[in-house]
Amino acid sequence: MIGSLAELMANEDLKPEWIVCPGDLGDRASPEGQAFVWRELNSLKNAIGATHLVGAAGNHDLDSRFANSGFDPLQNIKSLRPLFPGRTQAECDQYWARHYVIYEQADYRIVNLNSSAFHGYGKVDDKNGKEFEFGRVSEQTIDALKSDLAKADFRYNILLTHHHIVSNQHIYAEEYSEMRGGGRLMHRLSEATRSSWFVIHGHLHFPEIDYGRGASIAPVVFSAGSASARSSGGASASPPNQVYFLELADSSDNLDGWSPCGTIRSWYWSPEGVWAPSPATHKIPDGTGFGTRLNAKQAADRFENALTASGEPYVYFQEAFDADPLLRYLLPGDLDLAVFELRKRSFKVTFGVQRADSILRKA
Ligand SMILES: [Fe+2]
Structure with a gap:
């Protein structure tokens, strides 16, 4: 391994x-x-x-x-x-x-x-x-x-x-x-x-x-x-058995002063006997963020803004992360709370295998 x-x-x-x-x-x-x-x-x-x-x-x-x-x-x-x-x-x-x-x-x-x-x-x-x-x-x-x-x-x-x-x-x-x-x-x-x-x-x-x-x-x-x-x-x-690659964000300038922020690449030892990207169902999925501490309303507002600004009927989470870096560095648990809030607002969220592949769309 x-x-x-x-x-x-x-x-x-x-x-x-x-x-x-x-x-x-x-x-x-x-x-x-x-x-x-x-x-x-x-x-x-x-x-x-x-x-x-x-x-x-x-x-x-x-x-x-x-x-x-x-x-x-x-x-x-x-x-x-x-x-x-x-x-x-x-x-x-x-x-x-x-x-x-x-x-x-x-x-x-x-x-x-x-x-x-x-x-x-x-x-x-x-x-x-x-x-x-x-x-x-x-x-x-x-x-x-x-x-x-x-x-x-x-x-x-x-x-x-x-x-x-x-x-x-x-x-x-x-x-x-x-x-x-x-x-x-x-x-x-x-x-x-x-x-x-x-x-x-x-x-x-x-x-x-x-x-x-x-x-x-x-x-x-x-x-x-x-x-x-x-x-x-x-x-x-x-x-699961996991290994990680951790990277700190370059700058806190555009992150409302939150520091440290960063991302974690995560792989698990799959049944096929290879290191495979950890899916969104894991506690530390591939692409996990950390550092920005938004409550569910703040995060859901930002996701909603990213969707509106895109002019498209849906956005991948990756696109929302790129448009608003504060979202990229949410903990998995905070991301879950944001999704719960978005669904309460009648948005539809479809989880991808990787967290960035998830899709947000208007219901
Ligand atoms: Fe120990």
Whole structure:
């Protein structure tokens, strides 16, 4: 599955600058699994000419059950070559020693935070459970990170980590593995930059994108599906395997100041055994947008204006996106609300397989 991603990128004529893996390379810190996936990702980086490859340590990347070492939960993951989580030795040392590292590039920075930092440690008691059953960020880490963030301003701020920052009990009824201290972390990050963060996390294997807590600068939270794990998501979910290509919008100038905005190309591992564009029925369909926060009335008004301005009896969503970029960057959930509103106004919406292929027409 990972082995065919270079071909997918070539076919789509896409050249990602970064390859980002939000953790759990193998199952239960399997040395063979970790080595295989890390090798495959490095091969992918070289094959497509990506500049950077970084990972985030997941709960399955640390040998917290001491299956392969009697005393060192980091033995396997630290033995990987090239070094994990990637880039320079100094950055890897920072990640393992301080539980985070910051990659600063041009007008953006990426904070890579180790939410599994205390796995293999911690008290075990009935009240708190086992440390490896959830993520954690400590107060000391938050303070150090906040102090580092204050040293410079960046247009875009991205948080890469493994565990989700708040509980996702709307997906799994019994779900307590979120990052302890995650809500506090996100509040402090938003407070530090006075801007909306883009958060990438894994762990749940459940593709979803929405906004977190906070006023108009609530973070965009991207829960990445798993590229290759064969698992069912519990009683309420059976998530697809997905991979993504994420692109930030060039400018917020014509987006009413909303930032970050961007689009996500999304592919799923199809029954035919190839990466195929994720259909509109998926939680993160191909062409997913994020960043503009319009309510249903505002979005429906803009769709209606795009249809009227076209002078045609119908418009494809793609045409409406081109005419009004604010519509392109609506979350899938907000797009659904806009469609609900349009139908209430007696417009007809026919969904295409891809979101941009949907058609809006007068009933
Ligand atoms: Fe995980």
